Amino acid sequence: MAGASHYILDLPKFDSAPRLLIVVAPYYKMIADNLVSGAKAVAEDAGAKVDIVEVPGALEVPTAIAMAARMADYDGFVALGCVIRGETTHYDTVCNDSSRALTLMGLDGICIGNGILTVENHMQAEVRADPKGQNKGGGAAAAALHLISLSRKWARRTKGIGFKPSESFRIAGETDGSKNA
Numbered sequence: 001m002a003g004a005s006h007y008i009l010d011l012p013k014f015d016s017a018p019r020l021l022i023v024v025a026p027y028y029k030m031i032a033d034n035l036v037s038g039a040k041a042v043a044e045d046a047g048a049k050v051d052i053v054e055v056p057g058a059l060e061v062p063t064a065i066a067m068a069a070r071m072a073d074y075d076g077f078v079a080l081g082c083v084i085r086g087e088t089t090h091y092d093t094v095c096n097d098s099s100r101a102l103t104l105m106g107l108d109g110i111c112i113g114n115g116i117l118t119v120e121n122h123m124q125a126e127v128r129a130d131p132k133g134q135n136k137g138g139g140a141a142a143a144a145l146h147l148i149s150l151s152r153k154w155a156r157r158t159k160g161i162g163f164k165p166s167e168s169f170r171i172a173g174e175t176d177g178s179k180n181a
C-alpha cells in the first residue's frame with residue numbers, strides 16, 4: 001500500500017466474495033471521498049462486493065453499523081470519516097464515543113475496520129486519506145477483510161455454528177430458545 005510506513009499483511013483470499021458495507025460520514029467531503037476511494041480499491045482487490053451508505057457525522061457511524069449488522073446481510077463493515085479538533089471538548093466526545101462503540105461491536109464479533117480519522121487539522125487528514133499517501137481508508141477495508149477471513153475460518157471449525165451475537169445484539173423479543181429467555 002503506497003505511503004505506508006508500517007508492516008502490512010497480505011490481503012486474505014476468499015472462496016466466496018465477502019459482502020462489505022462502507023458507512024461514511026462525509027463531514028469533510030473531500031477527505032471522505034479519498035477514504036472511500038482507498039477502501040473501495042482494496043475491497044475490489046480482494047474480490048469483495050461493496051455497498052456504501054452515508055451518515056451525517058462520525059457519531060452516527062457506529063449506530064448505522066449496528067443497525068445493518070442486525071437488519072441486513074453483510075459479512076463486515078468499514079467505518080470512514082474525519083474528526084478535526086475544534087475549540088471545545090466536543091472533539092473528544094466524537095472521537096472517543098465513535099471509536100469505543102466500534103470497538104465494543106468488534107468485541108461482540110462484528111467485523112469492522114475503523115477508518116475514522118481523528119486529527120488536529122485538515123492537512124493531517126489529507127495525508128492520511130490520500131489513497132496514494134497513508135491510505136487509511138484502504139487500511140480500514142483491509143482490517144475488515146482480515147476479520148471476515150478469521151470469522152469464516154473459525155466458523156468452519158465449529159461446523160458452521162458461526163458466531164452467536166451476545167444478548168445485546170438480539171432483537172427485542174427474540175429468544176434463543178433457552179428456558180431463561
Ligand SMILES: Nc1c(NC[C@H](O)[C@H](O)[C@H](O)CO)[nH]c(=O)[nH]c1=O
Nearest residue numbers: 025027056057058059081082083084
Ligand atoms: N465535529 C465533527 C463531527 N461532529 C458531528 C457529530 O459526528 C454528529 O453528527 C453530531 O453530533 C450529531 O449527532 N462529525 C464528524 O464526522 N467530524 C467532525 O469533525
Ligand SMILES: CC(=O)[C@@H](O)COP(=O)(O)O
Nearest residue numbers: 084086087088090091094
Ligand atoms: C470535532 C468537533 O465536534 C468539532 O469540529 C466541533 O468544533 P467546536 O469544538 O469548535 O464546536
